Amino acid sequence: xxxxxxxxxxQYLAALALGNEAAFEALFTRYYPGLLRYAxxxxxxxxxxxxxxxxxxxCTIWAHRTQLAVAGSLAAYLYTAVKHRAFDRLREQRxxxxxxxxxxxTTQPDEAHLQPDHLLAFQELSAQVGHxxxxxxxxxxxxxxxxxxxxxxxxxxxxxxxxxxxxxxTHMFRALRFLKSTLYASGYNSGVTRRLRLLSLx
Amino acid sequence: xxxxxxxLLIARYLARQTSSDENAxxxxxxxxxxxxxxxxxxxxxxxxxSQLPATPAATAAALRRVQARLALPTVPEPAAPPMRGWRxxxxxxxxxxxxxxxxxxxLAGTYFYARxxxxxxxxxxxxxxxxxxxxxxxxxxxxxxxxxSQLRYPARFAGASREVYLEGEAxxxxxxxxxxxxxxxxxxxxxxxxxxxxxxxxxxxxRQLAVSLVEGKVQVTDRQGKxxxxxxxxxxxxxxxxxxxxxxxxxxxxxxxxxxxxxFKNEKLADVANQLERRYGVKLVFADTATAEVRLWATxxxxxxxxxxxxxxxxxGLAYHREGQVIYLRRVAAQTTNx
Numbered sequence: 001x002x003x004x005x006x007x008x009x010x011q012y013l014a015a016l017a018l019g020n021e022a023a024f025e026a027l028f029t030r031y032y033p034g035l036l037r038y039a040x041x042x043x044x045x046x047x048x049x050x051x052x053x054x055x056x057x058x059c060t061i062w063a064h065r066t067q068l069a070v071a072g073s074l075a076a077y078l079y080t081a082v083k084h085r086a087f088d089r090l091r092e093q094r095x096x097x098x099x100x101x102x103x104x105x106t107t108q109p110d111e112a113h114l115q116p117d118h119l120l121a122f123q124e125l126s127a128q129v130g131h132x133x134x135x136x137x138x139x140x141x142x143x144x145x146x147x148x149x150x151x152x153x154x155x156x157x158x159x160x161x162x163x164x165x166x167x168x169x170t171h172m173f174r175a176l177r178f179l180k181s182t183l184y185a186s187g188y189n190s191g192v193t194r195r196l197r198l199l200s201l202x
Numbered sequence: 203x204x205x206x207x208x209x210l211l212i213a214r215y216l217a218r219q220t221s222s223d224e225n226a227x228x229x230x231x232x233x234x235x236x237x238x239x240x241x242x243x244x245x246x247x248x249x250x251x252s253q254l255p256a257t258p259a260a261t262a263a264a265l266r267r268v269q270a271r272l273a274l275p276t277v278p279e280p281a282a283p284p285m286r287g288w289r290x291x292x293x294x295x296x297x298x299x300x301x302x303x304x305x306x307x308x309l310a311g312t313y314f315y316a317r318x319x320x321x322x323x324x325x326x327x328x329x330x331x332x333x334x335x336x337x338x339x340x341x342x343x344x345x346x347x348x349x350x351s352q353l354r355y356p357a358r359f360a361g362a363s364r365e366v367y368l369e370g371e372a373x374x375x376x377x378x379x380x381x382x383x384x385x386x387x388x389x390x391x392x393x394x395x396x397x398x399x400x401x402x403x404x405x406x407x408x409r410q411l412a413v414s415l416v417e418g419k420v421q422v423t424d425r426q427g428k429x430x431x432x433x434x435x436x437x438x439x440x441x442x443x444x445x446x447x448x449x450x451x452x453x454x455x456x457x458x459x460x461x462x463x464x465x466f467k468n469e470k471l472a473d474v475a476n477q478l479e480r481r482y483g484v485k486l487v488f489a490d491t492a493t494a495e496v497r498l499w500a501t502x503x504x505x506x507x508x509x510x511x512x513x514x515x516x517x518x519g520l521a522y523h524r525e526g527q528v529i530y531l532r533r534v535a536a537q538t539t540n541x
Contacts (some may be wrong), residue, residue, distance in 0.1 A: 047488045081310050126255070131254075173209050176209045
């Protein structure tokens, strides 16, 4: 019994309401990585908190599969559920929400013991782009990932993050402009397969 | 069209959120000049390359945990055909074990990894937590598998090469056979040797991949190129950034696991958690950044877990409490310095 992952929201909800387990698996497989990544931006510690929050959301969805009230897209519903669960946890722990409107330093691997001339190449383009995404300011990166991974619309992102649509658009534009110009300035040429020389990007 | 509106339109198009009017508008703009077309293609490349990397194993594991909580049947459900016909042919129990292993690994392969299933009959061996395990392959090669690592290998090598598939970490002592190169597949890397001794570290979820050459000669291939190593050299990739380094390596540190030692030289707890988890079959959870960034200088020689945790508490100022196989760690005091 299989359920196509690319089914529409309506098809998913209808199948879930009937208790279709394959539909639940497909839903999980499709949305889990993006949701986990989003949850991590809200719940860094303890290190299993993000996984737990997302798992709980899916458990609740299954438990209430016959009564899901989804106004809008399924993606937005899931991301919002994760946000609420994360906030609940933070309240329980009486921690303050990481204020991600501040520009946090992006995490860099500890390179103190590695010499620059040993750096050979980026394994593949996606790794280089992934590296560039990590350099974006936290909020900009979050907006980009919600659009890219979750497929949320600008309105949905604005609602989720409680910022204006104009803000979302500005972040998205900045991200695209930075990624495109940095990638192509570094000498990447889509027609040729060759080793990329690392330029200092800071 | 304003540059910002344009970029956003293109992004929405790539996210399949545009109306047919907008698609027509975009198509017209792209057709207007080669420069427009180039802009579009470049943004499309960025978009495609920024796709969230799939983690089929991690997602599947998380799904199984959720299904267990909900008391749903977990995937995959191996088909259980009536075994009557088979039972007649199987004289000895170990043959049955080999066939079941093949069935499970083939299902796992098609469901999660979509790797081509080789025509040879492959077996899968997974080392349990605790001790490294030695395997002897059909050609006489010896593979020492780290705890909780997994090797897929054929019962017999046939054809022009010897191919095995590794998930985790292993030390290879490969029999020389010039006619048949020995190749280790680990994620996106293929390490090719003729006959030699080397270590491959390709643990799912780890922050680094590495091939370390002790003796002989290897060539590591990935999607973009080939890298040659000489003895004493290591090829290392940082998973988060994709950067690849070639450098000398500390033999003791890289190979200590074979004698069941754990060697940490000024490494952050978060970076070595993986090794501890595999060695003892536990899961470590850190309470906060301060805990995750505690640095360790230590050598643990076949110590039981309580001793290791005791050392972490004393030297690292880490408090812990254990619930079954999960260990919760929290830094409570400044680290003591060595006298």
